[in-house]
Amino acid sequence: MTKEKLSPELKKELKKTFEEEWREALRKSIPMKERMKLSRQDMPEREPEERNKDFKEVNQGLDEEAAVKEAMRCLDCANPQCVKGCPVGIDIPSFIKLIEKKKFLESAQKIKETNSLPAVCGRVCPQETQCEELCNLKKATGSPVAIGNLERFASDYERKKEKVHVPKIPASTERKVAVIGSGPGGLTVAGELARKGHQVTVFEALHVPGGVLAYGIPEFRLPNYILDAEVNYLKKLGVEFKMNFVVGMTMTIEDLRKEGYQAFYIGTGAGLPNFMGLPGENLIGIYSANEYLTRVNLMRANQFPEYDTPVFLGEKAVVLGGGNVAMDSVRTAQRLGAKEATIVYRRSRKEMPSREEEIHHAEQEGIKFHFLTNPVRYISDENNRVKAMECIQMKLGEPDSSGRRRPIPIEGSEFIMEVDLVVVAIGNSPNPLIGKVTPGLKIGKWGNVEVDWNTMATSLEGVYAGGDLVRGGATVILAMGDARVAAREMHKYLTT
Amino acid sequence: MPKILDRKRLVPNIHMIEISAPDIVKNCKPGQFVILMPDKKGERIPLSIADWNKEKGSITCVFMVVGTSTHKLARFQPGDEIPVCVGPLGKPAEIDKFGTVLCAAGCYGIGAIYPIARALKEAGNKVMTLIDAKAKYLIFWEDRFKEISDQYFVSARDGFYDCKDYIPKVLKEVLKENKIDRVISIGCTYLMYTCSEATRSLNIDTYVNLNPIMVDGTGMCGVCRLKVGEKTRFACVDGPEFDGHLVDWNELFYRRKSYFDDEIQSMCYWERKKKHQK
Numbered sequence: 001m002t003k004e005k006l007s008p009e010l011k012k013e014l015k016k017t018f019e020e021e022w023r024e025a026l027r028k029s030i031p032m033k034e035r036m037k038l039s040r041q042d043m044p045e046r047e048p049e050e051r052n053k054d055f056k057e058v059n060q061g062l063d064e065e066a067a068v069k070e071a072m073r074c075l076d077c078a079n080p081q082c083v084k085g086c087p088v089g090i091d092i093p094s095f096i097k098l099i100e101k102k103k104f105l106e107s108a109q110k111i112k113e114t115n116s117l118p119a120v121c122g123r124v125c126p127q128e129t130q131c132e133e134l135c136n137l138k139k140a141t142g143s144p145v146a147i148g149n150l151e152r153f154a155s156d157y158e159r160k161k162e163k164v165h166v167p168k169i170p171a172s173t174e175r176k177v178a179v180i181g182s183g184p185g186g187l188t189v190a191g192e193l194a195r196k197g198h199q200v201t202v203f204e205a206l207h208v209p210g211g212v213l214a215y216g217i218p219e220f221r222l223p224n225y226i227l228d229a230e231v232n233y234l235k236k237l238g239v240e241f242k243m244n245f246v247v248g249m250t251m252t253i254e255d256l257r258k259e260g261y262q263a264f265y266i267g268t269g270a271g272l273p274n275f276m277g278l279p280g281e282n283l284i285g286i287y288s289a290n291e292y293l294t295r296v297n298l299m300r301a302n303q304f305p306e307y308d309t310p311v312f313l314g315e316k317a318v319v320l321g322g323g324n325v326a327m328d329s330v331r332t333a334q335r336l337g338a339k340e341a342t343i344v345y346r347r348s349r350k351e352m353p354s355r356e357e358e359i360h361h362a363e364q365e366g367i368k369f370h371f372l373t374n375p376v377r378y379i380s381d382e383n384n385r386v387k388a389m390e391c392i393q394m395k396l397g398e399p400d401s402s403g404r405r406r407p408i409p410i411e412g413s414e415f416i417m418e419v420d421l422v423v424v425a426i427g428n429s430p431n432p433l434i435g436k437v438t439p440g441l442k443i444g445k446w447g448n449v450e451v452d453w454n455t456m457a458t459s460l461e462g463v464y465a466g467g468d469l470v471r472g473g474a475t476v477i478l479a480m481g482d483a484r485v486a487a488r489e490m491h492k493y494l495t496t
Numbered sequence: 497m498p499k500i501l502d503r504k505r506l507v508p509n510i511h512m513i514e515i516s517a518p519d520i521v522k523n524c525k526p527g528q529f530v531i532l533m534p535d536k537k538g539e540r541i542p543l544s545i546a547d548w549n550k551e552k553g554s555i556t557c558v559f560m561v562v563g564t565s566t567h568k569l570a571r572f573q574p575g576d577e578i579p580v581c582v583g584p585l586g587k588p589a590e591i592d593k594f595g596t597v598l599c600a601a602g603c604y605g606i607g608a609i610y611p612i613a614r615a616l617k618e619a620g621n622k623v624m625t626l627i628d629a630k631a632k633y634l635i636f637w638e639d640r641f642k643e644i645s646d647q648y649f650v651s652a653r654d655g656f657y658d659c660k661d662y663i664p665k666v667l668k669e670v671l672k673e674n675k676i677d678r679v680i681s682i683g684c685t686y687l688m689y690t691c692s693e694a695t696r697s698l699n700i701d702t703y704v705n706l707n708p709i710m711v712d713g714t715g716m717c718g719v720c721r722l723k724v725g726e727k728t729r730f731a732c733v734d735g736p737e738f739d740g741h742l743v744d745w746n747e748l749f750y751r752r753k754s755y756f757d758d759e760i761q762s763m764c765y766w767e768r769k770k771k772h773q774k
Binding site for chain 2: 245273
C-alpha cells in the first residue's frame with residue numbers, strides 16, 4: 001500500500017479546518033494526556049454461534065455514546081498522518097471532531113465531500129493498513145483511533161435519521177459522461193461528476209447496481225440496504241443508472257460517443273476468475289469464488305427454492321486462498337450449513353492477505369484453517385462430482401516479489417482430503433471483455449488496461465479507467481481513490 | 497423493463513418469444529445470445545437469438561420448455577414485461593465464404609441456427625439444411641429454411657420424410673454424396689456431439705454452438721467453463737461457437753446436469769406455489 005503525499009490543496013484545506021475556532025476550543029477542552037488514556041471502543045458484534053447461521057450483519061455499529069467517546073481519543077494533530085493513508089483523502093480529523101461535538105449530521109456531510117460511499121467504506125475498508133496504521137495515537141499507545149468505525153457511525157446515523165443531505169448541484173454543464181461498471185469506482189466517479197453538474201449515466205451489465213459490492217461482498221459484511229441507500233443517494237444527485245447493458249457488446253464506446261457521451265470511465269473490475277489448472281478442476285462441485293458468491297449474494301441461492309438459482313450446500317466445504325474473498329466464501333459456506341468449512345492456504349496465517357478482522361471473525365465462527373497446504377488434483381466420484389482433493393504440504397522459503405515468503409512443496413508429503421464443495425478464491429484477473437472490443441485501448445501484459453497513473457487516462461481520448469481493471473485484484477477503496485483522480489481529470493477534460 | 501411483443505408455441509414444448517430490445521438489436525449478430533431472467537426471483541438463463549427485426553427493434557428467441565425458468569417464459573403474454581434481457585452476448589458465429597455449408601439442427605437449435613444459415617447464404621455459400629425431429633409435428637420454420645437453403649433435408653422417425661434415421665446417420669449419407677466444406681450443428685448436447693463424431697473421421701470442419709449453464713454471461717463467474725482442446729474456455733465469452741472436434745463432450749454432458757436434483761425440486765416448488773396462487 002503506497003502512502004501518498006498530501007496534495008497542496010488538501011494540506012491547505014486541513015490547515016484551514018484545523019485552525020477553526022471551535023476546533024481549537026475542543027482541543028483545549030480535554031488535555032492530550034487524558035485523551036491518550038481513553039481506551040478504544042470495541043465494535044459490538046453478534047455472537048459467533050448465532051451469526052454463523054444467518055446472513056445478517058456481524059458488526060452492529062457503535063452507539064452515540066461510544067462514538068463520542070471514541071472521537072475523544074483523536075488528538076486532532078496539527079499534522080494528521082491518517083489522511084495520508086486514505087486513498088480518497090477524507091478530512092479525517094474534521095469529521096471525527098464533529099462527532100465529538102455531537103454534530104453527527106455535519107460529520108456525515110464532511111465525509112461525503114470526498115467520499116460518495118461512506119457507509120460502504122466504513123464497513124469494508126482495510127483501515128488497519130491505511131488511515132489507522134498511520135494514526136499518531138497508534139504510534140504513541142499502540143491503539144489507533146477507530147476511524148473506520150466512526151466513519152460508519154456518522155453515515156449510518158445520517159441514514160437512520162433519514163436526514164441524508166443532498167448537496168446543491170450547479171447548473172447542468174450539458175456534458176454527458178458514461179460510467180462503465182457500477183462498482184465502487186464507477187459509483188465514485190458518478191457521484192463526483194454529478195456534483196459538478198455533469199449528466200452521468202452508469203452502465204451495468206448485471207441487473208443490480210454495485211458490482212462487487214452487490215455480487216461479491218456478502219450481506220453479513222455489507223447488507224444490501226446499505227448499498228441501496230448509497231445508490232439512491234447518487235440517483236438524488238441526478239445520476240442515471242442503465243442496468244442490463246454491457247458496454248462493448250450492447251453498444252461500444254464508439255457507439256456511445258455517437259450518442260453524445262464525451263467522457264468515459266471504465267471500472268469493470270477484475271471480473272475474470274483465476275483457476276489453478278489442476279486435473280479435475282471442472283468436476284461438479286468446484287466453483288470460482290465469483291460464481292459461488294454471485295449465486296448467493298446476487299441470485300439469493302441461500303433462499304432456494306423460493307429463488308430459482310441453486311447452489312451446492314456442501315458438508316465438507318473447502319475454500320482455496322487467503323484473501324478477503326476466501327474469507328467471505330468460507331463464511332458463506334458455513335452459513336449455508338456446511339458441517340466443516342475449511343480454508344486451505346499455501347502459506348501460513350501471517351502471510352494471509354485478508355484483513356485481520358475477517359480472519360478473526362472466521363476463527364470465532366468455527367472456520368477451520370489448513371495452512372501450508374496446496375491442492376494438487378481433484379478426485380471424482382462415479383457421478384463426476386468432486387469427492388476428494390489431493391494436497392501437498394508446503395514450507396516457506398525466501399521472500400518473493402510481494403515480500404511474502406515463497407511457499408515450496410515438501411516432496412512426498414501428499415495426502416488426501418475429503419471434500420464435496422470447493423471454492424477457488426485465489427484471485428481474479430482484469431475483465432478482458434472491454435479490451436477485446438475497444439479498438440485502440442492499450443492493454444498491459446497482465447490483461448490490465450494501461451493508464452497514466454497521474455490522470456488515470458487510457459490510450460483513448462476522453463476515456464479513463466481505474467480500480468481492479470488496471471490494478472488486478474485490489475480493494476474497494478483503492479478503486480475509489482483511482483476514481484477520484486479520474487473524476488478530477490474528467491472534469492478538467494470536460495470543462496476546458 | 498423490456499416488453500414482450502409476442503410469445504407463442506411453435507410445436508409442442510417449443511416456444512418462440514419476441515422481446516422489444518432496441519439496444520440489443522443494433523449490434524446483434526448470428527450466433528450470439530441473450531440472458532433472460534423471467535422474474536425477479538428467477539435464474540439468469542442464456543437463450544440464442546433466433547431472429548431480429550431492426551425496424552421494430554425486437555429480438556426473437558426459441559426455447560424448449562424444460563425447467564422452472566423456461567416454464568415461466570412460456571407463460572408470458574404480449575404486453576407483459578420481463579425484468580432482465582441483456583445482450584447480445586458471446587462471440588458471433590464465424591461467417592465467411594466457406595463453399596458448401598451444412599447446417600444440422602434439432603429442437604430449440606432449429607431456431608438458433610436459422611440466423612447463422614441465413615448469414616451464410618448471404619455470404620455466398622451453398623447452404624444445405626438438415627433438420628432433425630422425432631416426428632413431423634415437431635418441426636417448425638420449414639418455409640423459412642426452404643427460402644434460404646439450396647437443399648433442405650429432414651430426418652424424422654415417423655415416416656413422413658425420406659430419412660428415418662437419427663441425424664448422424666443421415667448426416668453421414670449427405671456427406672458421402674456431397675462435397676461439404678463445413679458443418680454447423682446446434683441442438684441438444686447429444687445432437688451436437690453425434691454430429692461432431694459423424695464428421696470427425698471425414699475431417700470436415702464442424703462447429704457447434706454450446707449451451708452450458710451460465711450465470712452472468714460476461715465471463716465473470718466461470719460456470720460455463722469447459723475443456724476445448726487442452727484449454728479450459730468460457731463458453732460465454734470465448735464461444736459459444738467452438739470446434740466440435742475439440743470439445744470435451746463428456747465434461748459438457750455432466751456439467752450441464754450439475755443441478756439435476758435442484759431443478760426437479762425447483763419445478764415442484766414452483767408448481768405447488770402456482771396452484772396455491774390460483
